[in-house]
Amino acid sequence: MAQPSNNRRAAAVPLGDREPRRAGGGWLKWLLPLLALLLVLVLVLAMRLGGDDDASTSGDRSTATAAATATSEASAGTSDAGAATLTAGDRPLRGDDAESLTAAVGQQAEGTGATVLSVVSGTGFWVGSSDADRVFVEYGSTVGTDESQPYKPKVGDVVALSGEVRPAPADPAQTLKLGAPDAEQVKAQGAYINAQDVQAQ
Structure with a gap:
């Protein structure tokens, strides 16, 4: 009669039942989306601030152009009657x-x-x-x-x-x-x- 072997084979466990191994870089999956969101916010903020600067510069240019036009028109009106x-x-x-x-x-x-x-x-x-x-x-x-x-x-x-x-x-x-x-x-x-x-x- 054969002696029972001390080397027992572990019972097969279906792969789906195993707990996945925790990777050391698991925190990256949370950090990367946050960084992407932060980058988008910074870009939007920069565009808005840049747009305001452009708008105020454009406004200054418009004001200067309007003043120059008014001066030019006034000069033209004066020159019609003769320069002072x-x-x-x-x-x-x-x-x-x-x-x-x-x-x-x-x-x-x-x-x-x-x-x-x-x-x-x-x-x-x-x-x-x-x-x-x-x-x-x-x-x-x-x-x-x-x-x-x-x-x-x-x-x-x-x-x-x-x-x-x-x-x-x-x-x-x-x-x-x-x-x-x-x-x-x-x-x-x-x-x-x-x-x-x-x-x-």
Whole structure:
């Protein structure tokens, strides 16, 4: 009688019943999708921020273009009526350059496209581009000749004018019937224009 063998064969186990071996890199299957999601979020955020920058740059360009167009249209409108000039001989007259005025005393001043900045009732008006760059134009019956023409300039009017450049009087407030700030400016500039003819443009 044969002796039973001590070497027993393990019973066969179906493959489906075995527990799968745990791989050491199992955590990668969770990490990779998270990294992919993070990358997508970063790209979307970068595109949105980049888009905002592009939009603001585009907006700045649009604003600059609109401003340039408006300036160009304004220039075109001015050039239709003639460019703004105020000269005596071949030299420009500027309120912010007293020498240009005093050097022109005794000469005939001519202005075209000059903007009226303010009016001194019964005495005259100021023309120029700003409070600093403006020249007083005497044009009233109280000073100089009696300019009793029907046209009375108003603030904002664009005018053509002609008249002699005269030296500032010792007391512009009394002679030209000006308020203190206007009188001080005429005195500092050293001259004004005594207009014989002023017309709207």
